[in-house]
Amino acid sequence: MKQLRTALVLLIVGGVLTTIDLFWAFWRSTVVTFGTATFPNAVTTARPLLGQTAQGFIYGKAWFSQKIFYFHVPVAEASFLVFGVAAFFAIRFLMTRRKDYDTKSRIAMEVTLLFVILTMITGDLWTKASWGVWWQWEPRLTTYFIMTLLVIAYFVLRNSVEDEERRAVYAAVFCIIAFIDAPISFLITRLIPSDHPVVFTPNGLDASQLIPFIIGQIGMLMIGYAIYTMRMSEERLHERLDVAKESLEG
Amino acid sequence: MRQFKAILKKDIVMELRTKEMLTSMGLYTLLTLVVYYVALSQAGNGFDVRLIAGGLLWLAFLFTSMLGLNRSLVHEKDQGCLEALLLSPLDRPVIFFGKAVGNLIFLLIVEVLTIPIFMLMFLSGRPIVGPIWGIAVALLVGAVGISGIGTLLATMSVNTTGKDFILAVLFIPIMFPLLYAAVAATSAIIIGNPGYMSLFWTAMAIGAAYDVIMLVAAYGLYEFIIGA
Numbered sequence: 001m002k003q004l005r006t007a008l009v010l011l012i013v014g015g016v017l018t019t020i021d022l023f024w025a026f027w028r029s030t031v032v033t034f035g036t037a038t039f040p041n042a043v044t045t046a047r048p049l050l051g052q053t054a055q056g057f058i059y060g061k062a063w064f065s066q067k068i069f070y071f072h073v074p075v076a077e078a079s080f081l082v083f084g085v086a087a088f089f090a091i092r093f094l095m096t097r098r099k100d101y102d103t104k105s106r107i108a109m110e111v112t113l114l115f116v117i118l119t120m121i122t123g124d125l126w127t128k129a130s131w132g133v134w135w136q137w138e139p140r141l142t143t144y145f146i147m148t149l150l151v152i153a154y155f156v157l158r159n160s161v162e163d164e165e166r167r168a169v170y171a172a173v174f175c176i177i178a179f180i181d182a183p184i185s186f187l188i189t190r191l192i193p194s195d196h197p198v199v200f201t202p203n204g205l206d207a208s209q210l211i212p213f214i215i216g217q218i219g220m221l222m223i224g225y226a227i228y229t230m231r232m233s234e235e236r237l238h239e240r241l242d243v244a245k246e247s248l249e250g
Numbered sequence: 251m252r253q254f255k256a257i258l259k260k261d262i263v264m265e266l267r268t269k270e271m272l273t274s275m276g277l278y279t280l281l282t283l284v285v286y287y288v289a290l291s292q293a294g295n296g297f298d299v300r301l302i303a304g305g306l307l308w309l310a311f312l313f314t315s316m317l318g319l320n321r322s323l324v325h326e327k328d329q330g331c332l333e334a335l336l337l338s339p340l341d342r343p344v345i346f347f348g349k350a351v352g353n354l355i356f357l358l359i360v361e362v363l364t365i366p367i368f369m370l371m372f373l374s375g376r377p378i379v380g381p382i383w384g385i386a387v388a389l390l391v392g393a394v395g396i397s398g399i400g401t402l403l404a405t406m407s408v409n410t411t412g413k414d415f416i417l418a419v420l421f422i423p424i425m426f427p428l429l430y431a432a433v434a435a436t437s438a439i440i441i442g443n444p445g446y447m448s449l450f451w452t453a454m455a456i457g458a459a460y461d462v463i464m465l466v467a468a469y470g471l472y473e474f475i476i477g478a
Binding site: 173 | 412
């Protein structure tokens with residue numbers, strides 16, 4: 001019960017942090033510019049005035065679609081992390097054969113599925129705004145899409161094994177194999193030339209961008225942990241209910 | 251080593267008696283080629299089929315290998331052979347390598363038979379730029395990965411209610427990096443753009459690295475699967 005209360009608090013704090021992150025991102029962070037536009041006269045605009053030449057006033061073209069970064073990247077990184085947690089519990093399960101590790105691995109996979117879907121949706125919004133297409137077969141997008149399919153396949157596999165112990169073993173083995181794709185997807189933009197931006201380089205972000213990003217990342221991890229804990233306590237209640245039912249019937 | 255040979259021999263003898271796997275895989279590939287013709291029939295004469303030939307070839311192998319993997323494990327299960335193997339005092343990794351090498355041999359036979367037919371039907375009159383042994387290397391690297399991890403996933407999927415559907419759902423996304431590398435290497439040889447050999451070797455290195463990772467994972471995890 002105490003755990004559940006902590007989870008609730010974390011969920012609220014995480015939600016607040018993510019909201020702050022989004023507000024901060026839209027109101028205070030430096031707008032990234034990707035080009036310039038020249039006007040013959042000075043115009044009133046929120047975009048920065050970069051200089052003045054014989055042709056007129058030069059303004060930076062704002063890259064507003066970049067704002068989705070403050071949501072998209074935290075949720076994507078959280079998805080990799082939670083997937084790792086699921087794989088860790090899968091290994092622990094195969095080593096010890098204790099049922100609660102299997103449950104933990106499954107719940108972590110559920111959170112992964114949620115985060116992966118959110119990443120795909122926010123990523124699509126960005127691709128449409130920035131590249132002008134809904135989807136592009138580009139290394140990061142492709143490998144992440146494969147990861148999404150693997151996470152879905154995990155649940156398809158679970159649902160089609162009847163024997164309980166066998167289901168747990170199969171799911172754990174598949175979870176470990178599937179996790180091999182996660183580092184590939186994470187590192188691929190650094191290995192292969194790709195259109196997907198690599199943000200975390202030296203001088204990649206200035207303070208007005210880094211602070212909301214970190215806030216959003218912490219918030220997202222809190223939400224992830226809270227959902228995980230709440231689902232776990234629900235599972236424990238289910239188990240107690242099953243035991244109670246059995247003892248009443250027996 | 252003797253145990254390994256015994257398992258391999260069992261699979262080969264069974265295949266020689268029934269000829270079921272090779273017939274079904276070979277026929278399935280031929281049917282795929284017919285479907286390719288239909289798919290390409292409206293593309294016109296100007297279309298250079300070499301641009302997608304590598305992809306078409308690997309598509310045929312991918313699907314036929316799923317058919318073969320499923321067959322090879324369904325036999326074991328239906329006739330109670332898998333239980334018998336477990337009862338016998340065999341090392342578990344030996345079972346894995348026995349089955350995987352058996353599948354590899356059958357897949358390679360189908361590939362070697364298919365390639366001439368494919369070239370005759372789709373690539374006659376269109377030269378292959380690179381050396382032919384390059385395609386052989388690509389086939390080998392691809393087939394090793396397919397039969398290694400495929401044997402593990404097929405052992406899982408025969409014990410599920412979905413069987414071949416589950417195999418497809420698990421197998422295709424896991425196979426993706428290897429498939430991509432194999433298609434890139436094969437296409438590089440067939441199309442032969444400038445600097446194609448370096449592209450070929452890069453793709454092969456990635457494919458081989460993925461093979462190693464997957465084989466180690468499959469080798470380590472097979473014991474859990476077969477014991478469950």
